[in-house]
Amino acid sequence: MKTTSGHIINEAFVLDLLAKIPDPEIPVISIIELGIVRDVLIQNNGVTVKYTPTYSGCPAMDMISMQIKLALKEAGIENAKLEQVLSPAWTTEWMTETGKRKLEQYGIAPPNPIGDSDKPRCCPHCGSINTQLLSQFGSTSCKALYQCLSCKEPFEYFKCH
Amino acid sequence: MTSKHSSYKEPLIQYLVFLADTNLILSQRNSEWCGHGPVLEQDIAITNITLDLLGQARLLYQYAAELINKENPSANETEDTLAYHRLEREYKNLLLTELPKGDWAVTILRQFLYSVYQQLLYTELLNGKDKHLAAIAEKSLKETHYHVKWSSEWVLRLGDGTPESHARMENALLSLWMYTDEMFIAAAYEDKSITGIAVTELKKEWLTRVSAILQEATLAVPSDDLFMQTGGKTGVHTEHMGYILADLQYLQRTYPGANW
Ligand SMILES: [Zn+2]
Secondary structure (H helix, E strand, C coil), rough: CCCCCCCCCCCHHHHHHHHCCCCCCCCCCEEHHHEEEEEEEEEECCEEEEEECCCCCCCCHHHHHHHHHHHHHHHCCCCEEEEECCHHHCHHHCCCCHHHHHHHHHEECCCCCCECCCCCCCCCCCCCCEEEEEECCCCCCCCEEEECCCCCCCCEEEECC | CHHHHHHHCHHHHHHHHHHHHHHHHHHHHHHHCCCCCHHHHHHHHHHHHHHHHHHHHHHHHHHHHHHHHHHHCCCCCCHHHHHCCCCCCCCCCCHHHHHHCCCHHHHHHHHHHHHHHHHHHHHHHHCCCCHHHHHHHHHHHHHHHHHEEEEEEEHHHHHCCCHHHHHHHHHHHHHHHHHHHHCCCCCCCHHHHHHHHCCHHHHHHHEEEEEEHHHHHHCCCCCCCCCCCCCCHCCCCCCCCHHHHHHHHHHHHHHCCCCC
């Protein structure tokens, strides 16, 4: 199968397109780095992208599915299908290491591995481990609000999920 | 009064609609706090919980619509038509969820009573008869876990707080308790032969978990001979329900099919 401009469509080609789609809420990481893309199927009748929503009420999910369709269409892939996979449920374990590093540079403490304590490893601004929880719920469902007791800055922590 | 929506008799569809309605109506109620929470962090917390409930309701409605359309290809149901076009008597939500939001004590106590139940019920659904519903439950449970934690902490803080907060919690308990039994009385579409779950059997564990937190919060667990109100699961609602739907459905009733 080829795109309308003649490029061969394979999994790597599609994944490359998806890797350029930013998370609408945290634009420094891509949806690949966020770990929500489960599978890309290339069949004779078209391309199917399987993805897992992060939180069920996440308003970014509708935006993301639109962006996927748009990106594929712009690359010349017509009628791409999106399939939502609910089980196994999305977990922060699926976030890539690069994604976690980018989060930290952006000022959001990345999630710890599941099983470790569900607290930020350190303040993303100054690196201090002296932090306290302000609220279990931050500006989006996936984040909690913390404050650093060393540099006094508030910051968000991407919760283990 | 009925609409075409009353014609969907398949128990699984009715059960999905019951689960979805319960979450939708509670999220509609909680959303009244948006911009009015006692402090910014808690305003954000209740709004996040509201979004989770709404998102779970959407997954349930989407699945119900899919099953309806499979059976009646001309039905053209969607998550939106199910939420916006049904009449009061076609809504199956628990009465508990439609009661006015009251003060902060009522809101958090209701969330607590419901979230503990939701956690127990959805854990059972993981091994229920329907695979897709099990997947929705799996996804939802991760969120419900936070709701239980957050609301438990608030029950403790207010119950074991000042005389004022304690008194408000006592009032909240008194006004909400009579709506809790409905959770454990199975409607016809909720029979174990359909869902694979004996909802009556969840009551004991629910009571144990709820009582533990209430006692720690220095609140007396209401006696079990209290009158219990039921009806929501079969569409017989309180006087508050019509007002919620008027609010929720206003736009689609005024401008049918409006889109943006
Ligand atoms: Zn710091």
